Amino acid sequence: MTTVSEVPPGTGESPTDATTRQQRQEPLLRVEGLSVSYGRRATARRREGSTRVLSGVDLAVRPGEIVGIIGETGSGKTTLARAVVGLKRPDAGRIAFDGRDLTRLAGRGLRAFRRSGQLQYMFQDPLRSLDPESTVRQTVAEPLAVAGTLTRDEREERVTEALTLVGLDAGELGARTPGLISGGQRQRVALARALVTRPRLLLTDEPVSALDASNRNLVLSLLDRLRRELGLAVVVISHDLGSLAGIADRVAVLYRGRLVEQGRTADVLERPRHPYTALLTASAPSVRREPRLLPALLRVPASREPWPEDEGCVFAPRCRFAAPECRDEPAATVVDEPDPSGTDTDTGTATGTERATVACHRAADWRAELG
Amino acid sequence: MSRPPETAAPARTASAAHGPVPPVLSVDGLHVTVGGPERVEAVREVSLTIGPGEAVGLVGESGSGKSLTCRSVLGVLPPGCAVADGSIVLDGDEPAELTALTPKEWESVRGRRLGAVFQDPASYLNPSLTVGRQLSEQLRVGRGLSRTAAHSRAVDLFAAVGLHGPGAIYHRYPHELSGGMLQRVLIAIAIACEPELLIADEATTALDVVVQAEILELLQRLRSEQGLALLLVTHDLAVVARSCDRILVMYAGEIVEEGPTADVLAAPAHPYTEALLRVASTAEAGTGALETIPGGAPETGAELPGCRFAERCPYADAECLAGPVATRLVEPGRRARCVRPAGQPSGRRQDAGAAASAENPSAENPSAENPSAENPSAENPSAENPSAENPSAGNVSGADATAGTGATTAGTPEPEPEGSRV
Numbered sequence: 001m002t003t004v005s006e007v008p009p010g011t012g013e014s015p016t017d018a019t020t021r022q023q024r025q026e027p028l029l030r031v032e033g034l035s036v037s038y039g040r041r042a043t044a045r046r047r048e049g050s051t052r053v054l055s056g057v058d059l060a061v062r063p064g065e066i067v068g069i070i071g072e073t074g075s076g077k078t079t080l081a082r083a084v085v086g087l088k089r090p091d092a093g094r095i096a097f098d099g100r101d102l103t104r105l106a107g108r109g110l111r112a113f114r115r116s117g118q119l120q121y122m123f124q125d126p127l128r129s130l131d132p133e134s135t136v137r138q139t140v141a142e143p144l145a146v147a148g149t150l151t152r153d154e155r156e157e158r159v160t161e162a163l164t165l166v167g168l169d170a171g172e173l174g175a176r177t178p179g180l181i182s183g184g185q186r187q188r189v190a191l192a193r194a195l196v197t198r199p200r201l202l203l204t205d206e207p208v209s210a211l212d213a214s215n216r217n218l219v220l221s222l223l224d225r226l227r228r229e230l231g232l233a234v235v236v237i238s239h240d241l242g243s244l245a246g247i248a249d250r251v252a253v254l255y256r257g258r259l260v261e262q263g264r265t266a267d268v269l270e271r272p273r274h275p276y277t278a279l280l281t282a283s284a285p286s287v288r289r290e291p292r293l294l295p296a297l298l299r300v301p302a303s304r305e306p307w308p309e310d311e312g313c314v315f316a317p318r319c320r321f322a323a324p325e326c327r328d329e330p331a332a333t334v335v336d337e338p339d340p341s342g343t344d345t346d347t348g349t350a351t352g353t354e355r356a357t358v359a360c361h362r363a364a365d366w367r368a369e370l371g
Numbered sequence: 372m373s374r375p376p377e378t379a380a381p382a383r384t385a386s387a388a389h390g391p392v393p394p395v396l397s398v399d400g401l402h403v404t405v406g407g408p409e410r411v412e413a414v415r416e417v418s419l420t421i422g423p424g425e426a427v428g429l430v431g432e433s434g435s436g437k438s439l440t441c442r443s444v445l446g447v448l449p450p451g452c453a454v455a456d457g458s459i460v461l462d463g464d465e466p467a468e469l470t471a472l473t474p475k476e477w478e479s480v481r482g483r484r485l486g487a488v489f490q491d492p493a494s495y496l497n498p499s500l501t502v503g504r505q506l507s508e509q510l511r512v513g514r515g516l517s518r519t520a521a522h523s524r525a526v527d528l529f530a531a532v533g534l535h536g537p538g539a540i541y542h543r544y545p546h547e548l549s550g551g552m553l554q555r556v557l558i559a560i561a562i563a564c565e566p567e568l569l570i571a572d573e574a575t576t577a578l579d580v581v582v583q584a585e586i587l588e589l590l591q592r593l594r595s596e597q598g599l600a601l602l603l604v605t606h607d608l609a610v611v612a613r614s615c616d617r618i619l620v621m622y623a624g625e626i627v628e629e630g631p632t633a634d635v636l637a638a639p640a641h642p643y644t645e646a647l648l649r650v651a652s653t654a655e656a657g658t659g660a661l662e663t664i665p666g667g668a669p670e671t672g673a674e675l676p677g678c679r680f681a682e683r684c685p686y687a688d689a690e691c692l693a694g695p696v697a698t699r700l701v702e703p704g705r706r707a708r709c710v711r712p713a714g715q716p717s718g719r720r721q722d723a724g725a726a727a728s729a730e731n732p733s734a735e736n737p738s739a740e741n742p743s744a745e746n747p748s749a750e751n752p753s754a755e756n757p758s759a760e761n762p763s764a765g766n767v768s769g770a771d772a773t774a775g776t777g778a779t780t781a782g783t784p785e786p787e788p789e790g791s792r793v
Contacts, residue, residue, distance in 0.1 A: 072579040073550075182667065212432045212606060213650040217661035224661075239579060242609075242651075246661050283584035285609035287636060287651045295584045302535070 026099070027060035028201055028233045029084065034058075034093035036076070036083050053079045054257045057093070058332065058357075061201065064231045066223065068244035068265065070280070071254035077237045078124070080254070081203045084235075085121040086110065097201065115147040117197025124206035124237075126190040130178040136163070137174040140193045147197065162196040163189075166222060184215035191222065202226075203235045208243050220247050241284045245269055253277050256314040259332060263356030273335060273358040275366055276315045297370060313361070321366040332359040393462045394420040395567045395600040396444065401457035403439045403448070404672075411672020412455065414439050415624045418698075421568060424594055426601040428611030428632065430647075431621030434671060437604050440621070441570050444469065444602075445487055446477050461485065463567050483513055486561030490573040492553035496545040502556045503529070503541025506563060513564040528559040533589055551582035555589065562593060569593070572604040587614050608651050612636060620644045623668050623679040626698070630705030640707035642684045678710070686711070 034057040037050040054076045061067045071077045082088040084095055086102060095102045097119060105113055113119075120143075123129035130139055137159055144155045163170040166188040178186055187207060194202055204223070208216040224247045226232045238244055244251055245265060252262040253274065261274040272278040275298060282293040300320050307317035312327040319326070334355040360366075396419075403414035414436040421427050431437040442448050444459055446469060459469040461484060472480065489495060496505060506528060507521035516524060522541070529537035532555040545553060554574060561569055571590065575583040591614060593599050603611055611618050611632065618635055620628040620643065628641040639645040646664045666683040669675060677692035678684070684691065690710050699712040706712075 072581065213608075213647065214662075214664040217650055218663045221661040221663075241580070279581055283581045285580070285583070285587075285607065285612065287609045287612045287648060295581070296588065299585075 027062050028098055029059070029061040029235075030094075030096040031057060031059040031080075031084065032094045032096070034080070034083060034095065035091045036079050036088055037091050038079075052091075052257060054083070054090075056332075057254075057257075057259045059252055059259070059262075061233045061235060063200065063233050064227050065250070066227055066234045066236060066248045068248035068251040069235060069237045069254060070239065070241060070244060070251055072239060074256070075254040076257040077239075077254055078205055079257075081121060081205055081235065081237055084203060085119060086114065087121075115149075117143055117147060118199055119201045120194040120197060120199040120203070122190050122194045122202065122204040122207060125210060126186040127178065127183070127210075130186060130190060132178055135175050135177055136168075136181070136189050137170070139178070139189060140196050143193060143197050158196055159192075162192040165195055165226070166192045167218075168192065182215075184211055184218060187211060187215070187219055188222070191219070195226070199232070201233045201235070203237070205237045206239070207236060209238065209240060216243055217246070223247060241269060241281060242286075253280070258314050258359060259357070260315060260360065261356075261358045263335075263358075267356065273356075273363045274315075274360045275319050275321050275362070279318075293370070313359075315360075321362045321369055323362060325361045328361075330359045330361045332357040333363075335363070392423055394422050395425075395462055396421045396602070397458075397460045397462065398440070398444065399458045399460075401440065401443060401459065402455040403436070403443055403452060404455045405439075405452045406672070407451050410451075410453075410455075413452070413624050413671050414443070417457070417621075417624075417626050419619055419626065419629070421600050421602060423567075424598045424600055425617070426591075426594060426603060426615045428615035428618040429602060429604045429621060430606070430608055430611055430618055432606055432668065434623075434668060435621040436624040437606075437621045438572055441487075441572050441602060441604050445485060445570060446472065446481060461567070482509065482561075482566075483564045484567050485570065486564070486566040486568070487570040487572065488554065488557045488561050488574040490576050492550065492557045493545055495557060496553065498545050501542050501544055502548065502553075503543075506541075506556065506560050509560050509563045524563075525559075528563060529556070531593075532556075532559045532562075533585070534559075549582075551578055551585065554578065554582075554586055558586075558589065558593075562597070562599065565597070566599070568600045568602065570602045570604065573606070574603075575610060576605065576607070583610070590614065608636075608647055620647070623673075624671070625679060625708060627680065627708045628706070629698075630701065630707075634705060640701045640705060640712050641680075641709050642686055643680045644707075646683075678708070 034054055035052065036054040037052045039050040057076075057080060059067070059069075059080075069077050069080060079088060083090050084102075086105070090103060093103070100113075102113070134142075137156075140159045140162055141155050144150055144158060150158065159174075160170045163174065168185060168188055173181060173185065173189075178189065181189070187210075191204075191207070194204075202223075207223070208219050211219060220243060223234055223236065227234050236244060236248060248265045250262060251265050251268050253260050253268065253276065255276050261268060261272065261277050263273075268277060269281055272281055278293060279295060279298040282295040282298055298320055300318060300322075307322060308327075309317070313319070313322070313330050316322040316326045334357055398417060398419045401414060401417040402412055404410040405413045417436070417440055419427070419429075429437045429440065439448065439452060442452075443454050448454070454470050457470070461467045461469055461480065463484065467476075467480060467484075469480065496502065503522070503525050506525040507516075507518070510516045510521040510524050511518070526537045526541055529540050534540045534552060534555050540548070540552075540556075545556075548556065557574075558569075569590070575586050578586060587610070590601055590603070594601055601615075603615055605611060615632050617630065618628075618632050619626050620635075620641065622643045628635060628639065628644045630640070635644060636648060639648055649662050650664060664683060669679055669682070675681075677694055678687070678696045681687040681691040696708050696710055698706045698708045699710075701707050701712045
């Protein structure tokens with residue numbers, strides 16, 4: 001089995017360095033005020049014909065950190081990832097990777113950055129994102145072939161290394177096509193393909209949503225191991241709170257293109273500050289029998305007048321606690337960190353260096369209405 | 372719309388009344404074969420009963436036979452699959468043996484006495500007709516209502532399933548409604564003829580959690596208001612945890628455990644249920660170590676000498692492999708297909724687990740994981756299975772696609788059993 005030292009991460013530091021250094025490290029990825037539209041590109045003066053799917057999103061990810069992005073279908077999770085990897089050009093905002101603004105890259109500079117493979121995106125649904133006619137080895141080797149910098153032998157070596165890293169036997173599975181391996185194995189092939197370029201940041205889109213509980217835990221613990229051993233920064237996009245609770249240091253909650261809340265995973269999931277996060281956590285099915293908020297208490301009563309469309313807070317139409325002030329759009333505000341030291345001693349990872357934010361006028365007082 | 376609090380929903384009275392009152396549905400010794408001439412058994416010796424107003428959860432991973440079981444009840448088995456043995460009796464005013472019905476007789480059962488909703492609501496509706504028209508059609512054909520009576524009843528039903536502005540919804544086409552709204556429309560169609568039993572096969576799998584919770588609450592409300600019996604088929608133990616009176620756990624074509632939900636979740640009697648529960652709760656708790664179940668399920672229809680879970684079971688010993696394991700009584704109302712239904716010897720799990728990981732370093736180390744899951748594929752070369760959509764291993768988990776992945780498993784919540792193509 002491959003040991004860590006054989007697979008140096010892009011930054012060339014050992015795992016212990018990674019954990020101690022990341023606290024004072026600058027974020028590897030810093031997204032500021034990101035807005036993205038589909039349809040005609042929106043400008044400051046003209047918005048007709050375009051649909052805004054992301055608005056003013058801020059996000060930071062440090063080496064060795066796992067950040068979860070959660071939201072329902074259509075909330076903009078995938079668009080956020082696609083904008084970061086350069087598959088979708090944003091209307092506004094900055095995407096800095098290691099201090100470099102990716103939105104300003106173009107032409108040769110953009111191609112060179114992409115081929116360097118420092119930033120990798122793992123598509124959702126490996127059954128459809130893997131070429132059914134390519135073998136596992138060909139699939140995993142593709143990013144290296146595109147970069148074209150390594151010899152054939154070096155490439156083969158890196159493919160074996162990547163497959164070993166995700167726990168697949170290169171000899172046994174290497175010659176098979178995606179149709180002949182199980183769903184869990186397929187997801188790990190997709191992961192190996194992303195890791196083969198030795199990235200520093202990995203964005204994974206719904207990596208576990210198609211897997212059963214056992215395989216889900218397997219893939220999640222693999223991501224957890226990679227960030228610990230290689231100092232890899234990971235963004236996990238998911239609609240499932242349960243899969244993030246296990247591994248993410250921080251979570252960001254998206255609702256209709258707005259980042260409504262972000263903070264440390266335990267804080268956000270156990271004591272949500274935004275009513276939408278509260279509804280999400282209360283609705284999640286659970287095998288644990290613990291008293292918690294009932295979703296019915298967080299929904300809008302049928303008797304209430306419908307909220308005017310597209311006015312103010314994006315969540316107001318579904319928010320039980322919407323008040324007149326919610327007709328103005330709330331800005332994301334920094335809230336006090338419950339743990340001032342900012343260090344999660346359990347995992348030894350930097351978690352408090354990014355402040356928790358919430359975008360809600362009623363963040364401080366909606367709980368009082370629950371009685 | 373008023374929603375009763377979640378906790379009030381599971382009616383314990385239903386299961387209490389289960390003794391004297393005849394069950395709505397009783398399945399006895401059901402065997403389903405797949406694969407035409409060289410057929411193999413994908414469902415073995417499945418017996419279950421559902422009492423009036425009772426909610427029963429049928430839980431299992433994809434390929435465990437849960438969908439074949441409920442499709443047998445509905446008489447809509449995919450081509451190549453057949454009920455080989457056993458009886459399915461729908462009781463009530465006119466008891467009916469479903470396995471013996473002619474297509475003509477099915478017309479008075481399916482949609483009338485049995486309702487069903489599936490994973491992908493959009494694929495069950497005609498895209499070129501309004502949803503209201505599709506519901507009234509069911510009312511006119513099924514209940515003989517006039518055009519105007521059907522219209523007003525349809526609007527009432529849309530309101531009953533919690534659709535806001537039912538009068539306007541009536542004139543909407545399927546593409547104009549969200550997934551959660553379409554699932555409500557499908558539920559309205561399913562309950563239009565006031566069936567005795569509603570079967571929900573992965574009905575909430577493709578929905579967002581918030582909408583999933585709403586649909587589960589709706590089903591509970593229909594139960595308490597209309598005395599509807601419910602069979603909830605899902606791969607997610609957490610979905611049934613709060614909404615079912617009893618649960619049945621399926622593994623590799625067999626029911627391995629059955630009992631009241633709270634009892635089964637508090638103290639599972641079968642090691643597979645125990646493993647499922649451990650896997651489900653470690654991720655939720657966020658305690659760090661994410662557990663997995665080593666190995667994979669046996670191939671569909673594989674003939675094994677003893678317990679079908681033995682290969683992956685940390686407690687397995689010679690007794691488990693000696694011969695087929697029958698269902699045994701754990702305590703009144705609880706059964707488990709295990710040689711030690713009263714509980715596993717304490718301390719064994721540690722020993723057995725250690726032995727297993729020495730043999731194949733799988734438990735912690737993903738590099739050697741899943742030895743048995745890989746075997747079926749190895750034994751089953753590509754020639755037998757040309758479709759990349761339907762890989763060979765019976766336990767392939769990718770099939771239970773959930774929300775956000777753009778589920779392509781429209782209308783077939785489980786992959787067609789592989790043997791049926793041979």
